[in-house]
Amino acid sequence: MITLWNIIIYQPIYNALIFIAQHVTGKDVGLAVIVLTIVIRLILFPLSKKSIVGQYKMKALEPKLQALKNKGLSKEEEAQATFALYKEYKINPFSGCLYIIIQLPILLALSLCFTHGVSQPTHLYHFLSTDGLKSTFLGVVNITKPFFWFALLAGITQAIQAFLAPQPIPAGSSNDTNMQTQLAKSLSVQTKYILPVIIVIIASRLASAVSIYWAMANIFSILQELYLRKTVRSKLA
Amino acid sequence: MSFYKKSLKYIQKIPAYIALGIIWLYKTFISPFYTRHHCIFYPTCSQYARECFEKYSFFTAFRKSINRISRCHPGNDPQVDLP
Numbered sequence: 001m002i003t004l005w006n007i008i009i010y011q012p013i014y015n016a017l018i019f020i021a022q023h024v025t026g027k028d029v030g031l032a033v034i035v036l037t038i039v040i041r042l043i044l045f046p047l048s049k050k051s052i053v054g055q056y057k058m059k060a061l062e063p064k065l066q067a068l069k070n071k072g073l074s075k076e077e078e079a080q081a082t083f084a085l086y087k088e089y090k091i092n093p094f095s096g097c098l099y100i101i102i103q104l105p106i107l108l109a110l111s112l113c114f115t116h117g118v119s120q121p122t123h124l125y126h127f128l129s130t131d132g133l134k135s136t137f138l139g140v141v142n143i144t145k146p147f148f149w150f151a152l153l154a155g156i157t158q159a160i161q162a163f164l165a166p167q168p169i170p171a172g173s174s175n176d177t178n179m180q181t182q183l184a185k186s187l188s189v190q191t192k193y194i195l196p197v198i199i200v201i202i203a204s205r206l207a208s209a210v211s212i213y214w215a216m217a218n219i220f221s222i223l224q225e226l227y228l229r230k231t232v233r234s235k236l237a
Numbered sequence: 238m239s240f241y242k243k244s245l246k247y248i249q250k251i252p253a254y255i256a257l258g259i260i261w262l263y264k265t266f267i268s269p270f271y272t273r274h275h276c277i278f279y280p281t282c283s284q285y286a287r288e289c290f291e292k293y294s295f296f297t298a299f300r301k302s303i304n305r306i307s308r309c310h311p312g313n314d315p316q317v318d319l320p
Contacts, residue, residue, distance in 0.1 A: 050311040051274070076317060079279035083315040094277040096309035104267070195270060 006123065013109045015125045030138065033110070033209050037216040040106060041224075044099065048221075049228065051095035056232045058093045061085060107213065114144045114207035147208035154211045155200035157218035162195065164225050252295045260287050277315045282306050288320045 013036075020039075021032035058065075068081050086092060113120075141147050203211040264283050276282050285305050289298035301320065 047311060048274075054311075076279070076319075080317050083279070083317065086315055092277065092311050092315060093275075094315060095274045095311055096277045096313075097274075097282040097306050098310040099274055100268075100271050101306055199270075 009105045010109045010112065011123050011125070013106060014113050014120065014123050017110075017113060018124065028138065030141070030209065030212060033212045034216050036110075037213050038220060040103075041217060041220045044102070045224070047099050048095050048224065051093055052225065052228045053232055054091045054093035056229065057089070057091045061089060061091070107210070110213055111206055111210045114209045141208055144207050144209070146204055146206060147211065148204050150208045150211035150215060151200050151203035154203045154214035154218065155196040157215050157222065158199050159193075159196040161218050161221050161225070164222060249295075253290045253298065256290050256295070256298070257287060260290070277309055277311070277313060278305070279315075279317045280319070282309050285318070285320050292320060 016039075017029070017032055017036055020035050021027060021029045024032065024035055064085060065082060068078060068085070071078075073081065141150070199214065203214055260283055268283065278285065280288070282302070282305055286298070286302035289301045292298070293301065305318070
């Protein structure tokens with residue numbers, strides 16, 4: 001199991017990082033993390049693009065969805081009706097779980113890369129070498145050690161991203177006013193404010209390379225959001 | 238039922254309990270981070286996996302969950318898919 005993890009996920013990411021650091025970014029591993037993040041996000045871009053466009057189109061459907069919710073159907077029937085509506089209007093506001101599941105091992109592998117140190121001869125492919133790599137970002141920050149300001153940046157960018165995003169309306173979330181749904185609603189609002197704080201706390205304990213990845217991924221999402229918002233608006237108008 | 242059979246029944250369930258624990262961790266600590274993303278199915282993949290591990294044997298549940306997650310991308314239409 002561990003060898004499988006090493007061969008399929010850990011080694012490709014580690015070696016991609018070393019390759020980028022050697023050839024693209026002047027032997028600065030910190031910059032290599034940024035480039036790697038952008039590459040990963042560009043690969044995943046088609047997956048997220050469709051759903052973001054769908055979420056903007058969904059604004060037009062909102063009255064109909066609201067009417068469905070007020071009908072008092074069971075959760076399953078409501079989901080069925082909602083999905084039928086999406087199909088009719090040919091939109092898909094969800095990006096799906098695969099997008100998340102792909103990213104989790106990448107984040108884990110990346111953080112392991114730095115807890116084990118930049119030089120790991122056992123995992124290095126034979127045509128690469130770690131000679132002369134600098135593990136200080138821009139010559140200032142040691143990326144294998146925690147660094148608070150990058151963690152803070154990751155938290156702030158997460159907050160900005162959360163506020164930019166229109167919330168997708170999940171299927172089966174009835175509009176009834178019992179205590180449990182009210183509680184769930186208030187919790188989902190709380191996560192918007194509390195999550196960035198949690199991210200700052202977690203990231204300030206991990207290698208600052210992870211904070212760089214996190215912040216960069218968020219910045220990419222923000223830019224993607226702004227870009228798509230502009231193109232979708234001009235298309236819908 | 239003899240004592241051995243009874244204890245064997247519990248031991249067999251250990252992998253499923255571990256899987257359920259992992260799903261709980263995902264639902265509480267990881268899923269909320271991805272505010273922008275939502276499952277395309279009803280019930281959601283994590284809920285589906287949870288019900289599978291409660292209902293089927295470990296390997297069937299594992300296979301069904303992997304199958305479900307691999308179908309959960311924007312190329313597919315949203316649909317109701319019960320375990």
